[in-house]
Amino acid sequence: MGYLDDPENIKKLKKVFFTCLAILVLIDFIVPKHPHFSLERIPAFYAIYGFVACVSLVFMAKLLRKFIKRKEDYYDY
Amino acid sequence: MITSVPPAAIFIIGAFLIPFLKGKLKTAYLLLLPIIAIINLLNLSEGTSWIVGFLDYNLIFCRVDKLSMVFGYIFVIMGFLGTLYGIHVKEGGHHLAVFLYVGSSLGVVFSGDLFSLFIFWEIMAFASTFLIWYKKDKRALKAGLRYLLVHTFGGTCLLAGIMMYLYTTGSLEFSFIGINGIASRLIFLGFIINAAIPPLHAWLPDAYPESTVTGTVILSIFTTKTAVYVLARAFPGTEILIFLGAIMTVFPIFYAVIENDTRRVLAYSLIEQVGFMIVGIGIGTELSLNGAVSHAFCNILFEGLLFMCTGAVLYVTGTSKCTELGGLYRTMPITLMLCLVGAASISAFPLFTGFVSKSMVIQAAADGHMFIIWLALLFASAGVFHYAGIKIPYFIFFAEDSGKRPDEPPFNMLLSMGIVAFLCILIGIFPGVLYRILPYPVDFVPYTSGHVLSQLQLLFFAGLAFLFLITYGFYPKEERSTNLDTDWFYRKAGRGFMWFCNHPAAKFNMWIDQAFLKGARGFIWFCRNPIPTLGLWMDTAFVMFYNGFIWFSENPVSILVSGFYGGLHLAFAMVSKGLLKISSAIEKARDRAEKQRVFYKELIEHGPPGGDARSISSDLFIAFIVFAVFLVYLAIRYFL
Numbered sequence: 083m084g085y086l087d088d089p090e091n092i093k094k095l096k097k098v099f100f101t102c103l104a105i106l107v108l109i110d111f112i113v114p115k116h117p118h119f120s121l122e123r124i125p126a127f128y129a130i131y132g133f134v135a136c137v138s139l140v141f142m143a144k145l146l147r148k149f150i151k152r153k154e155d156y157y158d159y
Numbered sequence: 160m161i162t163s164v165p166p167a168a169i170f171i172i173g174a175f176l177i178p179f180l181k182g183k184l185k186t187a188y189l190l191l192l193p194i195i196a197i198i199n200l201l202n203l204s205e206g207t208s209w210i211v212g213f214l215d216y217n218l219i220f221c222r223v224d225k226l227s228m229v230f231g232y233i234f235v236i237m238g239f240l241g242t243l244y245g246i247h248v249k250e251g252g253h254h255l256a257v258f259l260y261v262g263s264s265l266g267v268v269f270s271g272d273l274f275s276l277f278i279f280w281e282i283m284a285f286a287s288t289f290l291i292w293y294k295k296d297k298r299a300l301k302a303g304l305r306y307l308l309v310h311t312f313g314g315t316c317l318l319a320g321i322m323m324y325l326y327t328t329g330s331l332e333f334s335f336i337g338i339n340g341i342a343s344r345l346i347f348l349g350f351i352i353n354a355a356i357p358p359l360h361a362w363l364p365d366a367y368p369e370s371t372v373t374g375t376v377i378l379s380i381f382t383t384k385t386a387v388y389v390l391a392r393a394f395p396g397t398e399i400l401i402f403l404g405a406i407m408t409v410f411p412i413f414y415a416v417i418e419n420d421t422r423r424v425l426a427y428s429l430i431e432q433v434g435f436m437i438v439g440i441g442i443g444t445e446l447s448l449n450g451a452v453s454h455a456f457c458n459i460l461f462e463g464l465l466f467m468c469t470g471a472v473l474y475v476t477g478t479s480k481c482t483e484l485g486g487l488y489r490t491m492p493i494t495l496m497l498c499l500v501g502a503a504s505i506s507a508f509p510l511f512t513g514f515v516s517k518s519m520v521i522q523a524a525a526d527g528h529m530f531i532i533w534l535a536l537l538f539a540s541a542g543v544f545h546y547a548g549i550k551i552p553y554f555i556f557f558a559e560d561s562g563k564r565p566d567e568p569p570f571n572m573l574l575s576m577g578i579v580a581f582l583c584i585l586i587g588i589f590p591g592v593l594y595r596i597l598p599y600p601v602d603f604v605p606y607t608s609g610h611v612l613s614q615l616q617l618l619f620f621a622g623l624a625f626l627f628l629i630t631y632g633f634y635p636k637e638e639r640s641t642n643l644d645t646d647w648f649y650r651k652a653g654r655g656f657m658w659f660c661n662h663p664a665a666k667f668n669m670w671i672d673q674a675f676l677k678g679a680r681g682f683i684w685f686c687r688n689p690i691p692t693l694g695l696w697m698d699t700a701f702v703m704f705y706n707g708f709i710w711f712s713e714n715p716v717s718i719l720v721s722g723f724y725g726g727l728h729l730a731f732a733m734v735s736k737g738l739l740k741i742s743s744a745i746e747k748a749r750d751r752a753e754k755q756r757v758f759y760k761e762l763i764e765h766g767p768p769g770g771d772a773r774s775i776s777s778d779l780f781i782a783f784i785v786f787a788v789f790l791v792y793l794a795i796r797y798f799l
Contacts, residue, residue, distance in 0.1 A: 110616065113612050126616060128613040132619070132620035135537070136620075137628065139412060139413065139542050140628050143635060151417070152642070
């Protein structure tokens with residue numbers, strides 16, 4: 083039995099993870115920053131960008147797959 | 160005082176002893192050689208040495224400055240760790256290829272002239288091909304051949320560029336070149352093929368995952384990084400590199416997300432990471448060049464570590480595909496931990512290598528107010544965490560249980576991976592170790608609260624996105640597939656071209672050949688038949704003409720000639736006849752006169768024969784008297 087086979091453990095890990103997320107957003111208002119671009123002034127810009135980037139990345143990749151996916155032996159004779 | 164030799168020499172010359180060694184001696188030799196190389200490297204002093212005259216030029220085998228030394232350090236370190244990782248490999252030829260490859264890479268880094276650079280460049284291409292071929296299956300054979308073709312193409316461009324460069328500048332020195340004219344563009348093209356800059360990148364995800372377990376690790380280290388080195392030396396501040404690099408950081412992520420083979424995912428991540436270096440070189444400021452070089456240094460470590468981990472998994476399970484893996488954390492915890500260090504490093508988590516190098520490039524882009532580039536680099540930073548930081552460990556060690564329960568990989572692999580992981584963390588925590596050896600003085604502090612927070616936000620929320628997509632089933636399922644990339648053009652389109660050659664073009668060719676053949680046959684027939692016929696006619700006509708000419712010259716002319724002579728003869732004859740007649744008349748007259756004289760002589764001497772000479776004179780006298788009487792009569796009648 084691995085550690086992750088127990089759903090309770092997964093729940094615990096998720097809790098830790100979400101707590102981290104909350105802390106990261108909250109201290110965003112305290113930590114001094116030196117923005118180069120106006121976008122960076124948006125509160126928790128990096129958090130939003132990271133999330134949006136990855137979600138859009140996956141959806142675009144799925145779209146891409148429609149065009150470029152071939153069978154595994156596509157190049158074999 | 161130990162005199163140092165060119166670092167390339169130790170590996171290249173040392174390599175040829177490998178086939179003669181066996182067993183433990185070979186193992187000891189293989190590990191000792193890189194250590195000697197490291198000691199040798201530490202003894203190198205700045206400046207150029209080992210200058211060998213060749214024709215009219217100087218070949219410089221040992222040009223030591225800060226830029227070449229950074230690459231020199233990491234190459235010999237990884238030469239050692241890569242050898243340690245693959246020490247269990249039995250084939251001597253595999254080690255030989257590795258040593259030649261490492262040696263020629265060092266040769267490129269330390270060569271101070273373009274000619275020796277080119278020679279090492281080519282050795283690199285050929286030696287590395289054998290690392291693919293040693294996988295010894297059909298796919299590897301073909302992939303290796305494609306790999307070799309691409310690199311020899313690049314090498315040819317480079318050689319052509321070097322020749323033209325030599326012709327225009329008269330110098331073989333390898334230093335800043337810059338885009339300026341066709342020669343430099345050809346050299347640039349040769350370099351960017353090895354840097355896997357799109358659309359010339361496809362050889363990398365095509366060939367690297369087909370290589371041997373050790374081979375992929377070694378391959379991931381040298382070719383692209385030597386390309387980064389030569390670009391950093393010859394083309395810093397080339398603006399197009401910024402855009403190419405930015406594209407390079409973004410597009411492989413999409414491929415990596417949907418790719419099934421973990422080693423191919425890493426191959427795409429390698430392109431993406433090299434993209435950061437290329438952007439850094441393109442920006443060309445001291446900060447960005449430091450960023451590019453340090454990222455190359457760090458990338459060799461963490462990319463090598465990740466390839467080592469997936470290689471180890473391939474070694475113990477026989478597969479590197481996500482669809483066939485999962486749940487390995489139960490029996491491979493050490494490998495998992497090492498893999499997580501690599502994942503954290505490539506994702507640039509604070510306290511790991513990627514963070515201290517990649518942030519320099521991003522900072523340089525921000526300093527240059529390149530907004531779009533900056534957004535692309537951030538996107539890539541989030542994306543790389545997504546597929547390399549999460550996907551690789553997740554699908555190998557967690558995800559659905561594949562039921563596989565393999566043991567940890569052999570000790571030498573774990574040791575090698577452990578040392579690399581240690582270096583990843585060491586540099587992550589003490590970046591000064593790395594910053595001290597960079598080409599330019601470093602005025603950059605990675606660990607500011609702002610940097611750390613923004614990076615952590617980016618990564619954690621990218622992680623949240625993954626969790627969200629996996630939980631709600633949006634994440635693309637891992638599927639066995641082949642994803643089309645630009646290698647399609649020389650794999651499928653190339654095959655299409657061959658089909659075109661073998662079918663329509665061949666038919667057309669055959670048709671032309673046949674036409675020619677028919678023509679030739681006809682010609683032969685024509686020569687055998689009508690031409691002799693024609694010749695006969697011509698001969699006949701000629702003979703006839705000739706005969707006619709002979710007839711003509713024999714007849715009318717001779718007629719003319721003979722006529723002329725005949726006429727002449729006739730005239731003479733007539734003249735002579737007349738003369739004859741005249742002379743005979745004269746003769747007759749003379750004879751008569753002679754007869755008269757004889758007669759008168761007889762008459763005078765002897766008197767008239769038979770009569771009186773006076774009788775005749777009396778006749779004449781009478782006649783005279785009659786005539787006189789007649790005249791008197793006439794005279795009287797006239798006067799009267």
